[in-house]
Amino acid sequence: MRSRPWLRALLFGAASCLCLCTLPGPAAAADDAASTPTPDAVERAQSLFKKGAALFEGGRYALALEQFRASYAAVASPNSRLYIARCLAELDDLPEAYLEFERVAEEAAARAKTEDRYAQTGQTALLERDELARKLALVTVTVARPASATSLTIAGKAIPRERWGKPYPVRPGKTEVVLRTQVTSIPQTIELSAGEAKTLPIDADASGPLDGAEGAGLLDEGTVPATAETPSRRAYLRPYAVVAGGVGVAGLGVFTVAGLMANSTYSDLAETCRGPCPIERQDDVDAGKAQKTVANVGLVVGALGLVTGTTLFILSFTGGGAGEPQGAATSPQLLVAPSYVGLRGAF
Template sequence: MRSRPWLRALLFGAASCLCLCTLPGPAAAADDAASTPTPDAVERAQSLFKKGAALFESRRYALALEQFRASYAAVASPNSRLYIARCLAELGDLTEAYLEFEGVADEAAARAKTEERYAQTEQTAHLERDEIARKIALLTVTVARPESATSLTIAGKEVPRERWGQPYPVKPGKAEVVLRTQVTSIPQTVELSAGEAKTLPIDADASGPSGAPDGDAGLLDEGTIPPAAAPSPRAYLRPYAYAAGGVGVAGLGVFTIAGLMANGTYSDLAETCRGPCPVDRQDDVDAGKTQKTVANVGLVVGAIGLVTGTTLFILSFTGGGAGEPQPSATSPELLIAPGYVGLRGAF
């Protein structure tokens, strides 16, 4: 059997797919053609992210935060922003971390419409934001006749107008709320406990809460944030289970195709040579050996991929009990960077 072009082409294509599955992917396409990052920017973002990940793992969160922010400035990836939020949380700035996790979730949701890999980032950001919400308080300030107001400040921080009427994170304890108009300021003091959510209505044309006297009488207690109903903390393993399973299927595909080719080659040699093959058939003998080797490699990769994928899939549903501690910074975790995917103890 000197030539079977279609089989050789098929083997080459399958082997290429297997390599692409196992190698780190190239940098993702940009949000749009006008904002495509340059290769230098992507390389810089990857390098900064890796430095930040190493610092984060060694609990040097302030230095890690600088690296992740520089990485995000080079290439705006929701995954580097996710680690910015994690650094803020580890540094104890829980209210800023909450806002950052919200920003990550919104950005990842928008990117996930065209880049499916960011769907997991959105889910992770929501989970970690909700975990922080149980340690802080959420205050929703609804402003009646907002056109008369010029600014809203909660606990000394000015709230963007687009966030008026939405839960805003504050530290447990007393928080001062000041609504300013063109002619006056309307101050209110609110006391909240950890995990509590309240609503404070304020009328921009009145001297106190809308329809209520001064003080805390206008507060609407929304209760505390329930601690349960969170998915398994190992849910982040699921995409890698799917990826490993895909590698396993590709490996078995290579095994099947290469095995069929090897069998065909040896059958042809056995039929035509009827004994030791002459020197002019050595190329066919070598081709048969190569096909057999490729088939064996495909079988091993396929088996490993399927076993790994099954194991990760099962682990992704385990853990997460109410009293189970979350993985520490030194635990193995996913590292994802622009054009880089790895496992460290996620970009």
């Protein structure tokens, strides 16, 4: 779909207004690290994130990934990590992106216990992880009687012991699972389709699955729920829609009050002066001009806030289904960082 410059300008202008309302100060930004970072680290993290956001917007995902990782290294913010996962998804490293979204959700949930602003980051990460799950397959390997030297690999990647017994993402098709002990190697090959989830039990003391027959222990867990059961990926925009709408209502309130005051002042001047006002009434004239200016500003802010709130609210209910390609250029997204908010996307 061709770009509409006026709509893009509106959304980016609205994002700038929201920045003024949500931009945290240095102390709040410093809280983004598990241990309080230095002001220089916070400034570096913000600068790197903005560079990454610009590269991400331009479709240069590999370079953007480097910037987001450097930003996270400077200040460990779940918001930066969220974009690391998104870059991996855009680069078609879907299994690693799935795992990264999961790490984002875990980290954000832990941070949200003391920092409420990360709760939405965790929810967004889970939504995007579940979207990827429909393009992948999930295999859960349970290991009976493992020894201290027992190791597990899935699709050629070593799986940490704490990950055993949990769903692990793989690409659809054939996947090799290998359990190694001190004395033997137990390979298994399973074939899964997109959206499928299965459990593979393996006995570390046997030469195969628990019943000794290849593939006989494979348990079908069904498929990932259909798209209609998954909330919109853009649901995280709704709080910002409420904020923008509130700003719009407040702006119209200022417009109404200041407009009434300006009308009252000018009516009084017109009645008493009946022509050009004398110099001693200059203060009243200046007051009327100031009231008019405040009313005009209130009208602009109110209109922009309501239009922005309505736009974000509509966007929060659209897109994000299974049929929408990952990273589609037509999907505007909110950029969040240690101290940055913005929108990216093309219309």
